[in-house]
């Protein structure tokens with residue numbers, strides 16, 4: 001299979017390429033990148049006016065398989081990834097059962113291979129069943145191919161046990177993807193603790209719920225030498241602590257999710273209880289549960305700090321924390337609904353609209369944070385398009401303006417706060433191993 005991408009504006013951080021060029025891919029690899037390539041190809045794509053970037057790599061996805069296929073399957077999740085411009089995704093282990101042994105790792109790997117759309121790297125849990133009591137078979141899962149360990153969904157509250165896991169991660173040279181949340185301090189909170197939570201009569205989640213564990217994890221990374229990657233950072237103090245830790249040469253990296261740099265808790269509005277006529281369901285809702293995620297939407301000051309942290313390269317990665325849930329689960333109340341929103345199909349346009357067009361990021365930084373940096377952190381030979389490298393590529397049109405339409409999602413999850421939002425920037429094609437796995441309608 002020979003693929004020729006013509007006239008695209010290539011943005012490749014690894015080589016600092018920022019120019020119009022053609023790309024020729026053969027048998028899954030890039031073989032040539034230069035102007036005016038004349039070659040016979042099975043497939044020619046005209047990318048005029050589009051950015052051609054290394055395929056996006058999402059360090060934070062919930063595929064829900066095994067056990068919760070009503071929310072998402074490996075197939076629908078991988079298709080959602082392809083729609084979003086992603087060529088590789090890391091799947092979090094908080095499934096049912098939890099991915100805490102090599103057999104479950106292999107189950108996901110095999111299924112993803114059968115689906116054959118994007119690369120799926122299954123992350124291993126830190127403790128058995130994510131119970132926080134005893135360590136999972138980290139070495140066994142490493143042999144099976146996990147790129148990282150994570151207890152995402154909760155924090156390992158026992159610092160000594162966590163330290164042991166970090167020592168193993170340091171020895172295996174794999175990063176620890178840290179969900180930072182002091183479980184006791186959350187105390188049933190469902191949204192940011194502020195004037196809005198008071199007005200809605202809902203229990204709040206303070207910034208310190210995150211900050212305390214971010215501080216602890218940085219200290220433990222320093223003590224053990226483990227690579228620490230902070231998931232879904234939401235507070236201004238997280239940014240400050242990451243900055244400080246980097247100055248001290250601690251091996252810490254950090255990610256921010258689009259919802260945390262796009263929305264604030266001001267966007268959570270009171271809604272009156274009603275009946276869904278179509279589904280004949282009572283909605284006892286107090287606010288739109290599509291605005292409920294963990295960590296919660298924070299204040300304007302926090303959002304500003306996250307944007308500046310991304311701009312100043314303190315924050316390394318933009319990940320989605322794609323967390324699909326069913327309509328029935330979300331069609332409840334802020335108290336009852338599960339935390340989480342889908343993100344794979346809205347991340348690129350939100351990043352472009354909110355950060356690139358607003359002057360926080362250059363297109364080069366967008367490619368760094370959505371592809372090149374994740375590849376470096378995970379330690380995979382991806383996120384780089386140049387001769388000899390795997391042809392994982394995204395073609396992104398920075399001119400297209402449209403409204404996000406959740407009914408068009410490939411994901412089973414429709415739980416997004418961004419439905420109907422006007423955005424600029426559209427994924428036009430996603431290429432994995434030189435194969436076109438997604439193409440937008442013209």
Ligand SMILES: NC(=O)N[C@@H](CC(=O)O)C(=O)O
Nearest residue numbers: 062152153293294323339340
């Ligand atoms: N982020 C969320 O709100 N939810 C995630 C768990 C997590 O990422 O912590 C989920 O699995 O649903």
Ligand SMILES: [Zn+2]
Nearest residue numbers: 152153179231
């Ligand atoms: Zn988490």
Ligand SMILES: [Zn+2]
Nearest residue numbers: 092152153321
């Ligand atoms: Zn998550």
